[in-house]
Amino acid sequence: MRPQPMPVDAAPSAQRPVIHAAGVCLRFGEVDALVDAALDVAPSEVVSIVGPSGAGKSTFLRCLNLLAVPDRGRIDIGGTPMFDDGLRLGKGELRRVRRSLGMVFQKFHLFPHLTALENVTLAMLDAGIATREEAVRTACALLDRVGLRKRALQPAPALSGGEQQRVAIARALAMKPTALLFDEPTSALDPEASREVLCVMRELAQQGTTMVVVTHEMQFALQASDRIVFMEGGRTLETASPDEMFHRAQSPRARAFFSQALQHAGLA
Ligand SMILES: Nc1ncnc2c1ncn2[C@@H]1O[C@H](COP(=O)(O)OP(=O)(O)OP(=O)(O)O)[C@@H](O)[C@H]1O
Ligand SMILES: [Mg+2]
Numbered sequence: 001m002r003p004q005p006m007p008v009d010a011a012p013s014a015q016r017p018v019i020h021a022a023g024v025c026l027r028f029g030e031v032d033a034l035v036d037a038a039l040d041v042a043p044s045e046v047v048s049i050v051g052p053s054g055a056g057k058s059t060f061l062r063c064l065n066l067l068a069v070p071d072r073g074r075i076d077i078g079g080t081p082m083f084d085d086g087l088r089l090g091k092g093e094l095r096r097v098r099r100s101l102g103m104v105f106q107k108f109h110l111f112p113h114l115t116a117l118e119n120v121t122l123a124m125l126d127a128g129i130a131t132r133e134e135a136v137r138t139a140c141a142l143l144d145r146v147g148l149r150k151r152a153l154q155p156a157p158a159l160s161g162g163e164q165q166r167v168a169i170a171r172a173l174a175m176k177p178t179a180l181l182f183d184e185p186t187s188a189l190d191p192e193a194s195r196e197v198l199c200v201m202r203e204l205a206q207q208g209t210t211m212v213v214v215t216h217e218m219q220f221a222l223q224a225s226d227r228i229v230f231m232e233g234g235r236t237l238e239t240a241s242p243d244e245m246f247h248r249a250q251s252p253r254a255r256a257f258f259s260q261a262l263q264h265a266g267l268a
Pocket of ligand 2: 058059
């Protein structure tokens, strides 16, 4: 008999991980994109996922909220199974889980015909979690939080890349997510715009937001994360504190990657 979908409790307790993933495998044709990938994220923790191109970082992030469906493995959000071999959530539960993990992509995916404010309110109105008045109030507060109060009524395309990405962050926060997932949020931005976005992310981290960040920004990984996961060939090869990972990584591949990264970033 197929296991029944289980109700998802989006509110994590202090004891259990916000995200628990283990043995996650996904194959695209001949490519093993994920091989036994694993991740545990505690409440208020910031985890950076780092590794070479094609390592499976984006695929893993997408699996966490089932934008990509693993072939095998287990994923719990807030202590409740959302994917386990054979277990599939119903549509409503899946929507709820996806909402509990706010996603910020490299490309901002804002609606170009809407203002910054409307982009943020729309998410709440679509999800039916706020009246129009509440949605506007929340959106204004969030745009203020990401430094964009004065740009709220601008159409999205009139905003700079950094501003658009900050709107995307405000939009993700509007859903009151349990955790934010970022996939290279600054790699489409120039250095100035990257700094603006990283600054907002550092503030969120300091305020206790649980975050998983796929990034090539070594300075952010080193300074703003609690832990770093190194991925290669679809595997989560090593997990360690930033200091350990950058200076005393166990595996030769991680050691080589991080010593090169330090040199590139001028941090060596
Ligand atoms: N939809 C797909 N169809 C086929 N292969 C895919 C698909 N998505 C990813 N892959 C393959 O899976 C592997 C992992 O890709 P992924 O995009 O997760 O890597 P990444 O670590 O995010 O790389 P990058 O740093 O370049 O963004 C790669 O070999 C990629 O070509
Ligand atoms: Mg990627």
